[in-house]
Amino acid sequence: EVKLVESGGGLVQPGRSLKLSCAASGFSFNDYWMGWVRQAPGKGLEWIGEINQDSSTINYTPSLKDKFTISRDNAQNTLYLQMSKLGSEDTAIYYCASSPWGWFAYWGQGTLVTVSS
Amino acid sequence: DIVMTQSPSSLAVSAGETVTINCKSSQSLFGSVRQKNYLAWYQQKPGQSPKLLIYLASTRESGVPDRFIGSGSGTDFTLTISSVQAEDLANYYCQQYYDTPYTFGAGTKLELK
Numbered sequence: 311e312v313k314l315v316e317s318g319g320g321l322v323q324p325g326r327s328l329k330l331s332c333a334a335s336g337f338s339f340n341d342y343w344m345g346w347v348r349q350a351p352g353k354g355l356e357w358i359g360e361i362n363q364d365s366s367t368i369n370y371t372p373s374l375k376d377k378f379t380i381s382r383d384n385a386q387n388t389l390y391l392q393m394s395k396l397g398s399e400d401t402a403i404y405y406c407a408s409s410p411w412g413w414f415a416y417w418g419q420g421t422l423v424t425v426s427s
Numbered sequence: 428d429i430v431m432t433q434s435p436s437s438l439a440v441s442a443g444e445t446v447t448i449n450c451k452s453s454q455s456l457f458g459s460v461r462q463k464n465y466l467a468w469y470q471q472k473p474g475q476s477p478k479l480l481i482y483l484a485s486t487r488e489s490g491v492p493d494r495f496i497g498s499g500s501g502t503d504f505t506l507t508i509s510s511v512q513a514e515d516l517a518n519y520y521c522q523q524y525y526d527t528p529y530t531f532g533a534g535t536k537l538e539l540k
Contacts, residue, residue: 347477355469355477355520355531371528372428405476412524413467415488417476 312336312416314406319421324397332389332406332418340364340384343409346391348402349420356402358391360409396425429453429523433532439540440511448506448535450521455501456484458525465525468497468506471534472517480519481506513539 318330332344345360359370361380368380377400379392389406403422407414430453440446456465464484469477479488481497484504496507508515516539521532 354534355471355522357522357529357531360527360529369527411482412465412529413479413482413522414469414477415479415482417478419476 312408314408314416314418316404316406316418316421319404319423321424321426322396323427324425326396327392327394328396328423330391330393330404330406330421330423332391334387334389334406334408337408337416339387343411344382344389345407345409345414346378346380346389347405347407347414347417348400349405350399350402353402358404361389393423396423398425401425428528429456429526429530431521431523431530431532433519433521433535435535436533437536437538439538441540442511442513444511445507445509446511446537448508448519448521448537450499450504450506450532452502452504452523452525454525456504456523456525457501464500464504465523466497466499466504467522467524468495469520469522470515470517471520477520508537511537 313335315333322328346358348356359380361368381390403420405420407417432451434449466484468481471477480491485497494509498505519535
């Protein structure tokens, strides 16, 4: 069974940093592109970015490129999202997902990040 | 960026009806190399993660009931749900993966009439 489990969310003060993790199991992690998507409370889905199998290609949505960094550790079957200079606009549920060819086949349950003082 | 415009934003239906959700992209999503349209549809129920329904515009994901049908090409796409059931009440999103940044439509909320 494919499982993606995000962790690392919580309450963080504006301007601070936070690193999310996504533990993958049940599939060959190092054969797949992986991505992050977020959803602000009551809003739609926003694509954050993706990373290829060997981390040689990482794509971001332009507005987040200077704030967020996607990485992965294939030995640990784990995907990461490093977030910096957080603001209230970054309050959202953050999902990791596996991406066979651009679409997202499997999603985690999400982790909530709340940016507030 | 490719803009995805979904309509309607909400839809009230009765069980057993057939519904159509539209998704229009600001540029063609047809890839000449693979001869496919790079569009996906997702269903998101309250409190849950999104679930993939359709990819390549019309290919149903494994396990998705055949009442969910994706169609369209180029810039105009449709998700049709035939004989809507109570369990289908959810938000539906289209997504283009023709070019990064990949983008989602704003969503369509399917509600019970």
